[in-house]
Amino acid sequence: MPDILQIRGLDAFYGSFQALFATSLTVAEEEIVAVIGANGAGKSTLLRSIAGWLGSAPDQILFDGEPIGGQRAENIAMRGVVMVPEGRRIFPSLTVEENLMMGAYVRRPGSWDLERVYELFPVLGERRTTPGTRLSGGQQQMLAIGRGLMANPRVLLLDEISLGLAPIAVKELYRVIPTLREEGMAVLLVEQDVRQATATADRIYCLLRGRVSLEAPASQVDHSELIAAYFGVREE
Amino acid sequence: MTDAIVQGILLGGLYALFAAGLAIVFGVMKIVNLAHGDFIILAAYLTLVVVDLTSLNPMVTVVVIAAVMGLFGYALQRGILNFTLGSGILSPLVVTFGISIIIQNVLLEVFSADTQGLDAGALELSSVSLPFGIAVGWFPFLTFLLSVAVLGGLQLVIGHTKMGRSFRAVSDDEETARLMGVRTRHVFGLAMAIALLVTAIGGVVLGIRTQFDPALGPARLIYAFETVIIGGLGSLWGTLIGGVILGVAQNVGAYFSPGWRELAGHLVFLIVLAWRPSGLFGRSAE
Amino acid sequence: MTVQYRVELGTRASRRFAVVGIVGALLLALVPFLADRSLLVSLTQLMILIALGELWNLLAGYAGIYSFGQQAYVGIGAYATFALADLVGLNLWLSLVLSGLVAVLIGVLTALLVFRLHGGYFAVATWVIAETYRLIVKNNATLFPRGTPQPLRALSVLGESRFQMVYWLALVAGVGAIIGALFLLRSRLGLALSAIRDDEETAAASGVDVNRVKLTLYLIVAAATGLVGGVYLLNNVSIDPDSYFAVGLTAQMVIVVVVGGLGTIEGPILGAIVYFLLDENLSELGAWWFIILGVFLIVVMLRAPKGLWGLIQERTGLRLFPVQRRLVIEKPSVETGVS
Numbered sequence: 001m002p003d004i005l006q007i008r009g010l011d012a013f014y015g016s017f018q019a020l021f022a023t024s025l026t027v028a029e030e031e032i033v034a035v036i037g038a039n040g041a042g043k044s045t046l047l048r049s050i051a052g053w054l055g056s057a058p059d060q061i062l063f064d065g066e067p068i069g070g071q072r073a074e075n076i077a078m079r080g081v082v083m084v085p086e087g088r089r090i091f092p093s094l095t096v097e098e099n100l101m102m103g104a105y106v107r108r109p110g111s112w113d114l115e116r117v118y119e120l121f122p123v124l125g126e127r128r129t130t131p132g133t134r135l136s137g138g139q140q141q142m143l144a145i146g147r148g149l150m151a152n153p154r155v156l157l158l159d160e161i162s163l164g165l166a167p168i169a170v171k172e173l174y175r176v177i178p179t180l181r182e183e184g185m186a187v188l189l190v191e192q193d194v195r196q197a198t199a200t201a202d203r204i205y206c207l208l209r210g211r212v213s214l215e216a217p218a219s220q221v222d223h224s225e226l227i228a229a230y231f232g233v234r235e236e
Numbered sequence: 237m238t239d240a241i242v243q244g245i246l247l248g249g250l251y252a253l254f255a256a257g258l259a260i261v262f263g264v265m266k267i268v269n270l271a272h273g274d275f276i277i278l279a280a281y282l283t284l285v286v287v288d289l290t291s292l293n294p295m296v297t298v299v300v301i302a303a304v305m306g307l308f309g310y311a312l313q314r315g316i317l318n319f320t321l322g323s324g325i326l327s328p329l330v331v332t333f334g335i336s337i338i339i340q341n342v343l344l345e346v347f348s349a350d351t352q353g354l355d356a357g358a359l360e361l362s363s364v365s366l367p368f369g370i371a372v373g374w375f376p377f378l379t380f381l382l383s384v385a386v387l388g389g390l391q392l393v394i395g396h397t398k399m400g401r402s403f404r405a406v407s408d409d410e411e412t413a414r415l416m417g418v419r420t421r422h423v424f425g426l427a428m429a430i431a432l433l434v435t436a437i438g439g440v441v442l443g444i445r446t447q448f449d450p451a452l453g454p455a456r457l458i459y460a461f462e463t464v465i466i467g468g469l470g471s472l473w474g475t476l477i478g479g480v481i482l483g484v485a486q487n488v489g490a491y492f493s494p495g496w497r498e499l500a501g502h503l504v505f506l507i508v509l510a511w512r513p514s515g516l517f518g519r520s521a522e
Numbered sequence: 523m524t525v526q527y528r529v530e531l532g533t534r535a536s537r538r539f540a541v542v543g544i545v546g547a548l549l550l551a552l553v554p555f556l557a558d559r560s561l562l563v564s565l566t567q568l569m570i571l572i573a574l575g576e577l578w579n580l581l582a583g584y585a586g587i588y589s590f591g592q593q594a595y596v597g598i599g600a601y602a603t604f605a606l607a608d609l610v611g612l613n614l615w616l617s618l619v620l621s622g623l624v625a626v627l628i629g630v631l632t633a634l635l636v637f638r639l640h641g642g643y644f645a646v647a648t649w650v651i652a653e654t655y656r657l658i659v660k661n662n663a664t665l666f667p668r669g670t671p672q673p674l675r676a677l678s679v680l681g682e683s684r685f686q687m688v689y690w691l692a693l694v695a696g697v698g699a700i701i702g703a704l705f706l707l708r709s710r711l712g713l714a715l716s717a718i719r720d721d722e723e724t725a726a727a728s729g730v731d732v733n734r735v736k737l738t739l740y741l742i743v744a745a746a747t748g749l750v751g752g753v754y755l756l757n758n759v760s761i762d763p764d765s766y767f768a769v770g771l772t773a774q775m776v777i778v779v780v781v782g783g784l785g786t787i788e789g790p791i792l793g794a795i796v797y798f799l800l801d802e803n804l805s806e807l808g809a810w811w812f813i814i815l816g817v818f819l820i821v822v823m824l825r826a827p828k829g830l831w832g833l834i835q836e837r838t839g840l841r842l843f844p845v846q847r848r849l850v851i852e853k854p855s856v857e858t859g860v861s
Contacts, residue, residue, distance in 0.1 A: 051415060073414040082415070089412040093404040102405050105398070106417030151416065268642025270590075319824055325641040326588055330780055330823045333773070337816035341809040454769065458653065461646045499657040502650055506635060509647065513638040 001029040004186050005050070005081070005155050006062040010069075012045045012054055012210075019045040021210045027155065032177065032187045034201035034218070036194050038230060041207040043190040044086050047157045050188075051083035052076040063155070078106050082153035086160045086190075088144040090132040097128040099143055103150030110152025111183070117146040120176060138169030145173070149180075156180065158189040162196060174200050194226070208232050237491055238370065244487035246376040248480030249383030250445070253438035254456055255463035255475045256390060257431035263407045263469065264427040265313075265321065267328040271336035273457030275432055278339055279305055279439025280448050284352055294354040294444055302436045309432030310425040317428065318421050336453065343450035351447040354440070379441045386437055387472045393430070394472075403427055455498070462505040468515020477516065526852040531708060532844060539842040547697055554686035566689045566757045568798045569696035573750045574771070575778035575790030576699040577743045580706070583785035584715040585736045586722070588641070590772050591648025594632065594655050595625045595744050597767035599751025601659060604761050607676035609664065614676045618752040625748025628655070629741045637737070649769060656767030671762035674755055688756045695753050699746065700843070703787050706742070707845040711735065716845070719785070777815065781822050783831030787843035792831050 005027040012020035020042045027033045035043050048054045050061055052073030061069035068076055077083075091099055100117055118125030121142040127135065132143060141161050148156055158177075162170040170193065177200055180187060191197040198204060198218045206214035206229040214221075214229035227233070258272050269275075279301055286297045316335075320327040362374045394400035402423050405413040414420055442448065442456075459482060467478020482501050489500020508516065532540075554562055574592070581587040602621035606612045612620070636647045659665050666672070680687050706712050714735045717725035726732050755761055774797070782793020804811045826833055834840060 053411065053415075073411075074417050074419050077415055077417040085412060085415060089409055091405045091408040091412070093408050094401065098401055098404075101398075102401060102413070102416050102418075105402065147416070262642070266641075268646055270646075316820070316824075323827065325586075325645075326582065326780075326784070327823055327827065329588060329590075329642055329645055330776060331820050333776065334816040334820040334823070337773075337819070338813050341812040341816070345809040345813070458646070458650055461643075462650065465643075465647075493661070495657070495661045499654065499661065502654040502657065505650060506654065509635055509638070 001031065003027065004029045004064060005188065006065075007046070007050070008060055008062065010046070010049060010056055010060040012042070012049045012056065014045075014054075019210050020049070023207070023210070023212055025205050025212065025215070027186050027188050029154075029186055030181050030184055031203065032181055032189070032201045034197035034204045035188070035190045035207060036192075036197050036204060036230065037207035037213075039192075040209075042210040043207055044159055045210075046207070047083055047086075047159045047188070047190055050076075050081060051085075051157060077151060078108070080108060080152070080154035081157065082148045082151045082155070083157040084144045084148040084159060084161065086163065088137075088140045090135075090140050090143055090147075092131060092133040094132055095129050096124055096132055096135070096143055099132045099147055100124070100150050103147035106151045108152040112149045112152050114150075117149060120149075121146055138165050138172070141165060141169070141173060145176070153185060155186045155188060158187065158191075160190055160192060162191060162193045170196060194230070206230055237488070240487040240491040241484055242366075242370055242372060243376065244484030245480050246372065246380045247483030247487065248476065248478075249380035249483075250438055250441055251459055251463045251479030251482050252387060252467075252472075252476040253383050253434060253441070253479075254460035255467070255479060256387060256472060257435035257438075258457075258460045259464050259469060259472075259475060260390075260403070260427055260431040260434075262464075264403050265317070265328075265424050267317065267320070267332070268461075269431075270329060270332040270457065271339060271453070272332075272435065272460055273455065274336045274339040274453030275305065275309075275435050276439040276442060276456045277343065277448055277450065277453045279436035280354065280443030281343055281347060281352070281450075282436075283354055283440045283443055284347075287354060293357055294440055295356055298437055298440045301440055302433045305436035305439075306429040306433035310429040312432075313425040313428035314421060318424055321424075340450050340453060347450065349449055349451070351449045352443075353447050354443040356444045375444065379445075382437070382441070384476070386434060387476055390430075390434060391472050399423075399426060459501070462501060465513075465515055466505060466508045468518025470515070470518045474515065474517030481516075528850050528852070530848050530850050531846075533841050535840055536842050536844050543842075547693070550693055551690065554689050559685055562685050562689050563757060564798075564802070566685075566692040568794060569689075569692035570750055570754055570757065571774060571778060571798060572696040572791055572794040573692075573699040573753075574747065574775045575782065575794050576703050576787065577747050577750070578772070578775035579779045579784060579787075579790045580703055580715075580739060581743055582779060583789075584707070584712075584719050585739050586719065587736060587740060588645045589648045589740075590645040590769065590776075591632075591636075591650075591652035592743075592747055592775060593767050593769055593771040594648070594652035595629065595747035596751035596754060596771050597652070597655060597659070597763065598628050599625050599748030600755035600761055600766045601665060601763075602748065603752035603755055604672065604674055605665065608672075608674060614679055617676070618749065618756075621752045622745040622749040625751070626741050626745045629744030632744075633737055633740055637733075649772075652767055652769070652772075656763045659763040659767070666763055671760040671765075673760045677756065677759060684756075688753070691756065692753050695750055699750075700787060700791065702746070704843050704845065707787070711738065712845060715739065777819055779829075780819065781829055783829030783835075784827075786829075786831050786835070787845070788835075788841075789829050789831040793829065796830065 003026045007023060007025045009022045009024055010020055011018065011022060023046060035046060037043050045054065049056050052071055056069040058067035058069045063079060063081055068079065091102065094102065100114055123139055124143055124146055135143060161173055174196055177187060198221055201218045204216060204218050204221060205212055208229060214225060254276060258269065261267055261269050282304065283294050283297055283301050286300065287294050316331065320331045356375060363371045364374050364377055365371050394403055402418050406418060406420060406423055410420055463475060463478040463482050466481050467474040481504060485504040486497050486501040490497035553565060578592060581589055599621045602624040603617045606617035606620055607614045632651050636644060636651060639647050677684055714730045717728065717730055718732055718735060722732060778793035778797050779790050781796060783789025822829065
């Protein structure tokens with residue numbers, strides 16, 4: 001399938017600190033790509049650059065072949081590149097349902113609506129009038145993902161959805177991800193949990209100190225190669 | 237003394253209108269608009285011009301004035317104030333302060349320092365009888381009802397419209413709201429437009445209630461601010477109660493001595509600040 | 523081989539300027555012998571403005587404290603001087619000094635109330651508190667009898683030479699504020715302030731007691747502003763609450779600092795001089811002068827947020843009152859010797 005997202009030689013800076021060095025990766029339509037790496041490797045920075053929270057040069061990020069690097073976050077969302085941010089970032093002043101409705105603010109064509117999200121995550125339907133941040137961590141993560149889906153994305157960016165959650169909750173969330181592929185959506189996810197990432201994704205990239213240290217189909221990842229790519233040390 | 241208290245309650249409605257605009261701007265953009273009071277006075281002067289040209293009753297012109305000020309607010313936010321955002325607190329303070337100076341002196345230059353008044357005709361003179369043998373003027377009573385209606389309308393807009401949701405979302409977390417496609421520059425403009433629209437209604441009422449001159453702005457900013465602090469930033473109804481408390485405090489103070497009016501209000505404000513800085517109905521500490 | 527290094531504070535330009543500055547200050551001290559009374563009063567006002575600007579700059583430019591209520595301390599300092607000298611009958615100079623103390627005490631009370639707020643809300647709250655003090659004085663029959671401005675009768679003790687003496691006092695205040703700010707910023711407290719300015723959270727994590735540092739600075743500035751308020755009274759002779767507690771006083775401080783350059787010692791000096799010159803020449807325009815001022819203020823804040831001195835510093839890298847320490851490494855010395 002053709003590439004829907006291409007990152008070419010992306011540099012990212014926080015002030016004068018460089019977090020990404022000429023990073024390149026691709027995501028094809030209906031593909032699930034995982035980016036793994038140690039803390040501070042630049043994984044979240046990558047997603048933030050794509051989503052428009054961090055600036056970049058136009059040609060460094062291509063969506064459907066078109067340069068979108070450096071555009072404003074709201075414009076990128078309108079194109080269908082939607083991020084579920086790290087830490088959930090649920091709106092405390094809004095109820096569960098209102099949070100989901102904010103996800104649909106962008107009004108893109110597609111089949112995701114409140115009904116479908118409640119079907120996918122029934123607990124959200126049960127607590128639709130509860131203030132968003134009064135849910136448990138796992139439920140908030142469902143809400144955040146549901147909110148992202150409401151925008152009918154073509155590429156869904158998931159930033160560390162397992163953070164702070166019990167293993168059972170993480171498993172439940174990840175069960176849902178492959179079904180999204182059947183909708184024609186591509187998923188680019190950043191994950192600390194290496195096992196979960198390799199189990200769910202089609203391909204994985206590993207980042208080490210702002211650079212891509214490994215790229216492989218998930219089924220063919222060699223254990224010692226992974227250690228080397230993840231930690232930057234060679235096993236003798 | 238009862239009369240002073242009743243008048244204070246009615247005055248509270250007006251103060252709540254003043255405060256609502258300030259609270260919206262602070263909630264969504266996190267700016268304290270130091271020119272807020274001057275916008276109230278500007279609305280009064282605008283009404284004066286329209287009334288002079290059309291000989292209409294000022295209350296009839298409220299809709300037009302509110303709309304004009306709303307548009308002005310949108311233009312001001314997108315044209316100037318949006319550029320003060322994102323670089324700290326000083327820029328919005330200094331720029332709105334500059335705007336305050338400009339408005340006061342333009343009004344001074346165009347209208348002179350003479351006090352002006354708006355005449356609402358028969359409305360101002362007649363009185364209405366309330367239970368417990370209290371008689372109040374029609375006009376103060378009507379404007380209190382108007383304030384409640386406007387606040388109720390605002391509550392509906394903020395609670396149940398797409399725009400209102402975007403205000404709340406941006407107020408919570410501007411960065412994340414942008415991830416949902418919220419065009420924040422536009423939303424900021426809308427928030428200022430709504431704020432000035434509501435403020436303008438207060439300005440027209442003020443112009444009818446009292447004599448006004450170009451220098452009255454800063455004191456109104458202070459009353460609006462005190463109302464917000466007393467009531468708390470959580471709800472519009474809290475703001476109404478805050479306004480009533482301030483209005484009553486001021487009137488009770490004036491009852492004992494005219495020089496005590498403002499001071500009584502300040503003292504009540506300071507007590508609330510010392511005892512409960514997030515306000516009587518506030519959600520989160522400032 | 524040992525590497526010699528030293529920590530330097532001054533720059534070549536600043537050392538040269540120090541000489542210029544001292545000569546300049548001495549020349550300024552001679553002005554009363556050359557100038558007529560009205561010029562002297564004007565220059566006195568300029569010195570006061572420089573002092574007030576430097577003080578507001580310390581709060582806003584280093585501690586992130588944007589107070590729109592500094593007029594409270596001008597008024598309190600002035601009224602304390604007036605009350606102690608005229609009503610209680612103390613020596614004028616003693617009254618002036620004690621007024622600084624009174625200002626600190628009021629500062630403590632104010633801080634207790636207002637430090638719970640931050641940012642814009644803090645700014646307006648300080649303004650409200652200043653208004654509260656104004657109204658208390660206004661309603662007090664002893665301080666403001668019959669609602670008329672009161673002259674400072676104790677001033678007569680200075681006799682004919684009072685204009686010169688007040689000028690010198692103001693000169694001391696202005697120069698004192700500059701030197702005081704310089705030494706404050708070079709001290710340990712100043713180091714903490716610079717850290718807070720750069721990144722408050724990190725400063726706190728590094729062990730800086732942010733609240734205490736801010737409070738200390740606020741009280742120092744309150745005391746100094748109170749003293750300047752006393753000098754302001756000496757220059758204006760008569761006192762009334764509306765003039766001495768006017769928010770316009772803080773407005774002048776803000777304009778001077780923003781136009782001159784926030785966060786530098788040189789800035790407020792430049793800002794005060796520019797504002798003073800503009801005011802002298804344009805105030806006859808009446809309301810138009812203020813409109814121009816408002817526009818100018820907005821343009822500077824949006825287009826040149828570092829002020830005029832900031833622009834100069836960017837172009838030339840000039841630092842006349844440097845407060846940053848630099849590490850200077852001298853040539854390593856080579857030890858010869860046969861062991």
